[in-house]
Amino acid sequence: MDEPGEPLLGLENFFDEDVDLENLPLEDVFEQLNTSQSGLSSADAAERLKLFGANRLEEKRENKIIKFLSFMWNPLSWVMEAAAVMALVLANGGSQGTDWEDFLGIVCLLIINSTISFIEENNAGDAAAALMARLALKTKVLRDEQWQELDASTLVPGDIISIRLGDIVPADARLLEGDPLKIDQSALTGESLPVTKRTGDIVFTGSTCKHGEIEAVLKAAHLVEDSTEVVGHFQKVLTSIGNFCICSIAIGAIVEVIIMFPIQHRSYRDGINNVLVLLIGGIPIAMPTVLSVTLAIGSHHLSQQGAITKRMTAIEEMAGMDVLCCDKTGTLTLNHLTVDKNLIEADGFAGVFPEHKYEIVRMIQGGGGHVCGMTGDGVNDAPALKKADIGIAVSDATDAARGAADIVLTEPGLSVIVSAVLTSRAIFQRMKNYTIGRCTYAESACAICDETEACGF
Incomplete structure (x- = not known):
């Protein structure tokens, strides 16, 4: 197995093809993100927030x-x-x-x-x-070894979050040890049926937990919009x-x-x-x-x-x-999904x-x-x-x-x-x-x- 390489210390490393956080073993993910299962400290999270920016879609501000x-x-x-x-x-x-x-x-x-x-x-x-x-997401985060409910916009790579029934995943994350989840990804793929996610799998921003409860480590936060x-x-x-x-x-x-x-x-x-x-x-x-x-x-x-x-x-x-x-x-x-009647033809894509x-x-x-x-x-x-x-x-x-x-x-x-x-x-x-x-x-x-x-x- 290839060596995971140097830990992620800068924003540019998230786009380095040699660093694949989706497929690395979980222990290597912790090493790459300079974090642990105890989560980040408030000071460390504040520094990362300055580096990576807020975890939200930034709208252009006009002068x-x-x-x-x-x-x-x-x-x-x-x-x-x-x-x-x-x-x-x-x-x-x-x-x-x-x-x-x-x-x-x-x-x-x-x-x-x-x-x-x-x-x-x-x-x-x-x-x-x-x-x-008013519609801003809240999420349960492990900070300073204590669970806190924070705005999703304050999340940074390396945070440990809790995902449970009804929660919307606030950022891309790797699942830690626990029971499998049923995740609704229709907001991403349009597919109505939920998919099963297990330890080590990645869950994506905007998907919804339909069954189960588990902890996860954020691999990426900060969304960018340009139009x-x-x-x-x-x-x-x-x-x-x-x-x-x-x-x-x-x-x-x-x-x-x-x-x-x-x-x-x-x-x-x-x-x-x-x-x-x-x-x-x-x-x-x-x-x-x-x-x-x-x-x-x-x-x-x-x-x-x-x-x-x-x-x-x-x-x-x-x-x-x-x-x-x-x-x-x-x-x-x-x-x-419910079956009402069989349609032979319909207009649509x-x-x-x-x-x-x-x-x-x-x-x-x-x-x-x-x-x-x-x-x-x-x-x-x-x-x-x-x-x-x-x-x-x-x-x-x-x-x-x-x-x-x-x-x-x-x-x-x-x-x-x-x-x-x-x-x-x-x-x-x-x-x-x-x-x-x-x-x-x-x-x-x-x-x-x-x-x-x-x-x-």
């Missing part, structure tokens, strides 16, 4: 200042920013001075709109964070509205310039003032704020129905969802791996341009949940599924999803009505301004 400024970076705001610059720099002709009033008014509007949007988005994130904290953010449908809609308004204002400004200078020979200052009127009156500057507040109110209504939105714009995407992919085990079913679920969602999105939703509860659903336009983690989902989802359900059953979809569509209809009315008003203002100039007023 608050950058997030606030991002609400000023969209086509609707660009026009207002251009108007502010024009009011400050260009309006210095004739006998009048710099137009500070218009400049300050426009800047105040931008700041107010961004502040409201920022606060509402931040509140939605805080609600999701509070939910995650690429994509532009949602709501942001695309706002961008399209902004582009439409910009084009309309540009056409109106060109007509204004042609009428005022070559035809009517008006002064430079009059021209700048009229273009400012077009910019300010022709852009629905309050639209992002109104839509953000509407989404925030809708998010509150959804939370009362048992659906916590981690991202407010997910409401719009849920309203437009026309395909919903449902994981079977633990989502459509209760994760208990059987025996799929996580990468297959991801590809199914991707093909639905790309094939017909569908807005695709995905429900799931396990680690094996996380890639598809992240890829879907609207990822929905059902009640009692794993941390990985909740971390990848846009909406987290707190009540069991698909009826919650039905209620959430109906509520989302009602919210989106209100937003649509406001948008149509506001854009119509803005374009009418541009047309009236041009006609007024053409008549010489």
